[in-house]
Amino acid sequence: MELLNAMQQRHSVRAYRDIPIPEEVICRLKQEIERIEKESGLQIALCTNEPEAFSGALAHYGRFRNCKNYLAIAAEDGKEETVGWYGEELVLLAQSMGLNSCWVALTFRKGKVPFTPAPGKKLAIVISLGYGQTQGVPHKSKPIEKLCRWEEPIPDWFRKGMEAALLAPTAINQQRFFFTQKGRRVSAKELTGPCSKMDLGIVKYHFALGAGQENFDWE
Numbered sequence: 001m002e003l004l005n006a007m008q009q010r011h012s013v014r015a016y017r018d019i020p021i022p023e024e025v026i027c028r029l030k031q032e033i034e035r036i037e038k039e040s041g042l043q044i045a046l047c048t049n050e051p052e053a054f055s056g057a058l059a060h061y062g063r064f065r066n067c068k069n070y071l072a073i074a075a076e077d078g079k080e081e082t083v084g085w086y087g088e089e090l091v092l093l094a095q096s097m098g099l100n101s102c103w104v105a106l107t108f109r110k111g112k113v114p115f116t117p118a119p120g121k122k123l124a125i126v127i128s129l130g131y132g133q134t135q136g137v138p139h140k141s142k143p144i145e146k147l148c149r150w151e152e153p154i155p156d157w158f159r160k161g162m163e164a165a166l167l168a169p170t171a172i173n174q175q176r177f178f179f180t181q182k183g184r185r186v187s188a189k190e191l192t193g194p195c196s197k198m199d200l201g202i203v204k205y206h207f208a209l210g211a212g213q214e215n216f217d218w219e
């Protein structure tokens with residue numbers, strides 16, 4: 001329930017207030033990071049009070065202001081969907097604890113992130129975190145019928161899953177994905193576009209939360 005609310009409330013926030021993240025919130029995030037690292041094989045760092053990655057022209061171009069806290073996620077090539085799935089789990093946990101966020105593939109200084117990926121892995125994404133100057137605004141969405149196909153009558157769980165998928169962040173809000181429902185089976189595919197494999201993991205995580213994993217099986 002908390003995560004469903006977090007999905008509704010989450011919007012990208014790029015300008016932050018000068019408030020440090022409290023120790024108990026950091027602890028909770030670190031606990032979850034530890035679990036996710038074991039489960040997924042991803043390497044995740046929570047960088048706090050580190051202003052360098054979001055300083056300079058690139059961050060300015062991306063409209064980032066005063067961002068000093070972020071997650072850095074490293075993975076092997078081919079694990080983009082996994083990065084999306086678990087990154088969004090952390091984003092929604094952060095949102096449920098009052099933290100705003102933004103996924104960032106490009107508009108930060110990679111060389112300034114104090115994090116060395118393990119052999120075979122590379123930095124896949126960072127996610128800014130902090131208390132926003134605003135809560136952000138809902139993104140425009142494509143209509144549901146452009147993003148999926150279903151068997152009539154549309155199952156309630158599929159509609160709820162797609163409503164959740166429509167709320168998911170995607171790179172440049174491209175929504176390059178397509179879901180198909182047949183009975184209990186759901187297939188989700190990415191279409192061509194920048195970061196669309198990572199987007200797919202994010203969108204599938206939203207879908208599963210909205211639909212209820214007990215109601216369907218991934219194809």
Ligand SMILES: Cc1cc2nc3c(=O)[nH]c(=O)nc-3n(C[C@H](O)[C@H](O)[C@H](O)COP(=O)(O)O)c2cc1C
Pocket residue numbers: 010011012013014062063102103104105106107108136137138139167168169170171172173195198199202
């Ligand atoms: C994989 C991914 C990469 C992104 N990269 C950037 C980026 O480099 N710079 C930026 O300002 N926003 C970036 N975004 C944020 C998107 O622009 C934003 O999620 C999208 O416009 C939808 O808006 P919302 O997050 O408010 O729902 C990225 C989002 C995703 C999912």
